[in-house]
Amino acid sequence: xxxxxxxxxxxxxxxxxxxxxxxxxxxxxxxxxxxxxxxxxxxxxxxxxxxxxxxxxxxxxxxxxxxxxxxxxxxxxxxxxxxxxxxxxxxxxxxxxxxxxxxxxxxxxxxxxxxxxxxxxxxxxxxxxxxxxxxxxxxxxxxxxxxxxxxxxxxxxxxxxxxxxxxxxxxxxxxxxxxxxxxxxxxxxxxxxxxxxxxxxxxxxxxxxxxxxxxxxxxxxxxxxxxxxxxxxxxxxxxxxxxxxxxxxxxxxxxxxxxxxxxxxxxxxxxxxxxxx
Numbered sequence: 001x002x003x004x005x006x007x008x009x010x011x012x013x014x015x016x017x018x019x020x021x022x023x024x025x026x027x028x029x030x031x032x033x034x035x036x037x038x039x040x041x042x043x044x045x046x047x048x049x050x051x052x053x054x055x056x057x058x059x060x061x062x063x064x065x066x067x068x069x070x071x072x073x074x075x076x077x078x079x080x081x082x083x084x085x086x087x088x089x090x091x092x093x094x095x096x097x098x099x100x101x102x103x104x105x106x107x108x109x110x111x112x113x114x115x116x117x118x119x120x121x122x123x124x125x126x127x128x129x130x131x132x133x134x135x136x137x138x139x140x141x142x143x144x145x146x147x148x149x150x151x152x153x154x155x156x157x158x159x160x161x162x163x164x165x166x167x168x169x170x171x172x173x174x175x176x177x178x179x180x181x182x183x184x185x186x187x188x189x190x191x192x193x194x195x196x197x198x199x200x201x202x203x204x205x206x207x208x209x210x211x212x213x214x215x216x217x218x219x220x221x222x223x224x225x226x227x228x229x230x231x232x233x234x235x236x237x238x239x240x241x242x243x244x245x246x247x248x249x250x251x252x253x254x255x256x257x258x259x260x261x262x263x264x265x266x267x268x269x270x271x272x273x274x275x276x277x
Contacts, residue, residue: 033101033104109138141268145224198276
């Protein structure tokens with residue numbers, strides 16, 4: 001998770017600048033809540049940006065205590081003395097979520113809601129944490145990441161596309177088999193508007209690390225390939241599974257981290273809603 005954060009640091013900073021800019025007023029010190037803070041990459045970006053704008057408070061919320069401790073250290077280092085960092089151990093899937101979390105000028109939740117059984121219910125709870133005049137920002141959707149050349153020389157051409165298709169089939173099944181799963185048959189901005197938030201909008205940004213990529217990017221391709229092939233394994237044929245095994249084997253001449261032609265290209269979308277004063 002920390003390697004992913006390092007690779008995404010520039011984009012995280014850009015998104016933090018844009019979102020903090022919505023809530024910083026003259027002389028104001030905003031409160032930002034990062035729900036599902038993970039390893040703390042985005043929390044650190046918020047803290048750094050807020051320190052440069054006079055300070056504030058960042059509240060990290062996660063269901064895993066070990067992650068909270070590590071992420072809080074990361075954010076505190078980025079914010080220095082100007083940003084107060086707090087943590088709340090809580091799970092947004094819980095009906096009572098939000099009781100121990102302060103009202104915020106900005107609530108941020110990235111790649112969190114789509115893992116929850118009742119996505120609209122979760123968005124409702126997140127919206128309830130937004131202070132008057134504040135914003136809820138959801139990092140959800142975009143375009144699938146692409147990392148591999150069309151023909152990697154192992155197995156059949158088009159492996160990357162088949163991996164993405166397998167991942168999509170896994171996601172559908174994951175949602176169907178999730179206990180208490182409720183469909184969300186509308187787009188994210190409509191889901192935000194359904195909570196009573198106004199001014200709903202979205203913006204997208206690229207993640208673009210072209211070939212030839214440095215070691216950090218190549219290792220992130222290893223991480224991506226390992227994850228997407230594991231969740232979609234049953235939807236891949238024997239040839240594709242064998243190709244993936246070779247690409248992930250550091251002792252194989254096909255090891256993907258040793259290639260100078262892998263890359264990372266994708267797009268992420270942020271959806272916004274505003275709480276009227």
